[in-house]
Amino acid sequence: MLEALLSPKGVRELLRRHGLYADKRLGQNFLVSFAHLRRIVEAAKPFTGPVYEVGPGLGVLTRALAEAGAQVTAIEKDLRLKPVLEETLRGLPVHLVFADALAYPWEEVPENSLLVANLPYNIATPLVTRLLRTGRFARLVFLVQKEVAERMVARPNTPSYGLLSLRVAYHAQAEKLFDLPPGAFFPPPKVVSSLVRLTPRKVPDDPALFQLLEAAFSKRRKTLKNALTAAGYPKEEVEEALRSLGLPPDIRAEALDLSHFQRLKDLLYTRV
Numbered sequence: 001m002l003e004a005l006l007s008p009k010g011v012r013e014l015l016r017r018h019g020l021y022a023d024k025r026l027g028q029n030f031l032v033s034f035a036h037l038r039r040i041v042e043a044a045k046p047f048t049g050p051v052y053e054v055g056p057g058l059g060v061l062t063r064a065l066a067e068a069g070a071q072v073t074a075i076e077k078d079l080r081l082k083p084v085l086e087e088t089l090r091g092l093p094v095h096l097v098f099a100d101a102l103a104y105p106w107e108e109v110p111e112n113s114l115l116v117a118n119l120p121y122n123i124a125t126p127l128v129t130r131l132l133r134t135g136r137f138a139r140l141v142f143l144v145q146k147e148v149a150e151r152m153v154a155r156p157n158t159p160s161y162g163l164l165s166l167r168v169a170y171h172a173q174a175e176k177l178f179d180l181p182p183g184a185f186f187p188p189p190k191v192v193s194s195l196v197r198l199t200p201r202k203v204p205d206d207p208a209l210f211q212l213l214e215a216a217f218s219k220r221r222k223t224l225k226n227a228l229t230a231a232g233y234p235k236e237e238v239e240e241a242l243r244s245l246g247l248p249p250d251i252r253a254e255a256l257d258l259s260h261f262q263r264l265k266d267l268l269y270t271r272v
């Protein structure tokens with residue numbers, strides 16, 4: 001492992017030598033903690049399929065993955081980092097792609113691929129949602145802001161619970177493994193980060209369920225019945241469905257778990 005990548009001083013020097021600066025708009029907070037790096041790689045093992053990394057940055061995680069035997073494809077949006085990555089990844093069989101990860105053809109990656117990444121904060125949620133929907137990933141291990149990690153693993157009736165928790169619960173088993181303080185990165189971000197591991201169940205997407213979930217959570221302060229009727233679900237049918245599930249008429253969406261919503265969807269859609 002290149003020592004320069006594992007200290008704020010080394011990263012500052014590497015950036016300076018290449019005439020670069022960390023671009024906040026691209027979420028460039030580079031991991032500089034060896035102890036955390038090792039734990040991330042361990043959490044991603046075994047490498048039973050090709051590994052995709054979104055945002056290799058200066059190559060610290062990319063290098064650690066490749067050295068641990070992973071077959072890595074790394075997708076980086078910032079073309080300025082090309083000379084740095086060519087230097088830090090020299091001699092390693094890493095496939096580098098300079099592109100926006102949101103425009104990558106994820107639906108075409110091999111079955112049982114892995115995602116391992118320190119994700120740029122502004123694309124984490126849409127990217128993870130999309131990767132889950134492809135059904136092609138065996139494991140996704142990534143760093144995100146702690147608050148996003150908490151939403152991904154939240155249970156009903158807790159403050160973080162919502163649409164993202166249910167999307168994740170539908171597609172995968174979710175674990176929040178550990179937190180990383182701002183000092184694990186350079187420059188240090190303002191927030192704590194967490195490592196999340198998702199193990200997809202490989203279930204087909206369910207557009208009717210997600211349409212129902214979006215309607216249910218579109219009006220956070222309303223009762224579930226009012227949110228659904230405002231979105232166009234017939235009032236009598238919603239009332240009848242809640243009754244047959246044994247749920248009170250004034251229940252809020254935050255109180256229902258995935259299996260409640262699946263049964264609610266079956267009831268509402270067999271009637272139309």
Ligand SMILES: C[S@@+](CC[C@H](N)C(=O)[O-])C[C@H]1O[C@@H](n2cnc3c(N)ncnc32)[C@H](O)[C@@H]1O
Nearest residue numbers: 026030031055056057076077078100101118120
């Ligand atoms: C949090 S940094 C992680 C860098 C490196 N993996 C590390 O751990 O030190 C996020 C990286 O994602 C890149 N990035 C930002 N938006 C991107 C996008 N839409 N597609 C691909 N890479 C992106 C940034 O340029 C940056 O290198």
